[in-house]
Amino acid sequence: xxxxxxxLPFLPAIDHQAPDLTLDLERTPVPHRNAVxxxxxxxxxxxxxxxxxxxxxxxxxxxxRFTDGTEFQISAGGRNIGLIAAPEQYTTGDLAAYALGPVLxxxxxxxxxxxxxASAVVLRNRAVLFAGDSGSGKSxxxxxxxxxxxxxxxxxxxxxxxxxxxxxxxxxIRLWPDAVRALFGDDAAFPDRAxxxxxxxxxxxxxxxxxxxxxxxxxxxxxxxxxxxxxxxPAVAWRELIAxxxxxxxxxxxMIARIFDLTTHIATQVPVYRFHPPSMAAAxxxxxxxxxxxxxxxx
Amino acid sequence: xxxxxxxxxxxxxxxxxxxxxxxxxDLARGVYYGLNPTGAxxxxxxxxxxxxxxxATRLAEExxxxxxxxxxxxxxxxxxLRERExxxxxxx
Numbered sequence: 001x002x003x004x005x006x007x008l009p010f011l012p013a014i015d016h017q018a019p020d021l022t023l024d025l026e027r028t029p030v031p032h033r034n035a036v037x038x039x040x041x042x043x044x045x046x047x048x049x050x051x052x053x054x055x056x057x058x059x060x061x062x063x064x065r066f067t068d069g070t071e072f073q074i075s076a077g078g079r080n081i082g083l084i085a086a087p088e089q090y091t092t093g094d095l096a097a098y099a100l101g102p103v104l105x106x107x108x109x110x111x112x113x114x115x116x117x118a119s120a121v122v123l124r125n126r127a128v129l130f131a132g133d134s135g136s137g138k139s140x141x142x143x144x145x146x147x148x149x150x151x152x153x154x155x156x157x158x159x160x161x162x163x164x165x166x167x168x169x170x171x172x173i174r175l176w177p178d179a180v181r182a183l184f185g186d187d188a189a190f191p192d193r194a195x196x197x198x199x200x201x202x203x204x205x206x207x208x209x210x211x212x213x214x215x216x217x218x219x220x221x222x223x224x225x226x227x228x229x230x231x232x233x234p235a236v237a238w239r240e241l242i243a244x245x246x247x248x249x250x251x252x253x254x255m256i257a258r259i260f261d262l263t264t265h266i267a268t269q270v271p272v273y274r275f276h277p278p279s280m281a282a283a284x285x286x287x288x289x290x291x292x293x294x295x296x297x298x299x
Numbered sequence: 300x301x302x303x304x305x306x307x308x309x310x311x312x313x314x315x316x317x318x319x320x321x322x323x324x325d326l327a328r329g330v331y332y333g334l335n336p337t338g339a340x341x342x343x344x345x346x347x348x349x350x351x352x353x354x355a356t357r358l359a360e361e362x363x364x365x366x367x368x369x370x371x372x373x374x375x376x377x378x379x380l381r382e383r384e385x386x387x388x389x390x391x
Binding site for chain 2: 233234235237238239242249251253256257260261264267268
């Protein structure tokens with residue numbers, strides 16, 4: 001449950017006594033930062049908003065600063081996110097893109113959530129994960145299956161529990177502009193999620209609090225025949241999964257241990273395949289084809 | 300190292316079998332390693348308390364290879380593990 005200081009275009013207004021997380025998008029400068037140390041630094045990789053620097057106070061509060069000067073504070077324990085500074089021209093939607101993307105991921109990490117860089121869709125009452133790097137088609141396959149009537153649990157970052165279940169993450173889905181055009185014909189109706197990310201936002205109906213057991217993980221891979229599924233060994237699966245641990249590089253040994261546990265658990269308990277996703281324009285009946293190909297795991 | 304040397308795994312290392320491979324996490328450095336089935340078997344024998352010679356003897360029996368060849372393989376793995384400080388000689 002998430003409470004916000006502003007009404008976000010794609011989140012329903014929430015009236016909740018004790019939210020898991022509060023989000024304050026009013027710019028509130030933090031003039032005095034006592035004894036912060038550099039906690040994490042990521043150089044720009046040309047995707048996902050460029051470089052990121054995280055400082056940590058002695059009390060455990062985190063300060064995240066992005067290339068464009070947008071800065072957030074996350075309280076120790078990850079219960080509160082506050083905006084410190086951002087370029088003046090940024091809209092609430094722009095700010096939400098940061099807050100509900102990488103900033104929320106770090107906050108959930110502080111709360112103890114193990115996150116994978118994957119989208120998740122419900123097939124026959126089970127969760128199927130699509131794991132891949134930025135631009136590999138995670139959001140697109142989720143949107144495609146949503147168009148065919150399937151429930152999307154998350155489109156980019158998925159929390160997987162120790163018991164290998166997934167709940168719905170955000171009731172919003174990010175799409176590359178080409179995907180929006182192919183799916184809906186016109187992208188004008190969709191607000192930009194963030195100027196530097198070149199993605200669009202579409203509202204997805206919230207599927208509620210139910211959790212779904214993970215039936216399979218599909219590693220998005222553009223080699224081989226379109227639509228083909230190739231099973232990989234547990235060792236190969238684990239290497240791919242650990243590479244897709246969303247916050248696996250944060251210097252946090254207890255969480256690194258949890259992510260190690262989770263990824264080895266998935267690799268040994270859940271079937272993992274390489275999957276060449278269909279293109280937006282050509283795809284139809286993708287869900288039915290996947291249900292058929294994965295039938296033995298969806299019973 | 301004398302053949303009777305025993306080795307102790309670092310307290311900072313977590314291990315899991317994944318299929319037929321052993322994967323190791325060095326928590327102190329946040330680095331992951333993988334050992335193939337032979338490496339995994341050597342790790343298992345060493346952390347159970349086998350000396351280098353004991354481990355080589357077991358490996359030679361199980362794989363039907365000469366003791367010298369098995370010991371070379373055990374020493375090679377031990378060196379790699381020691382370089383990464385994943386194991387240390389017992390009592391060192």
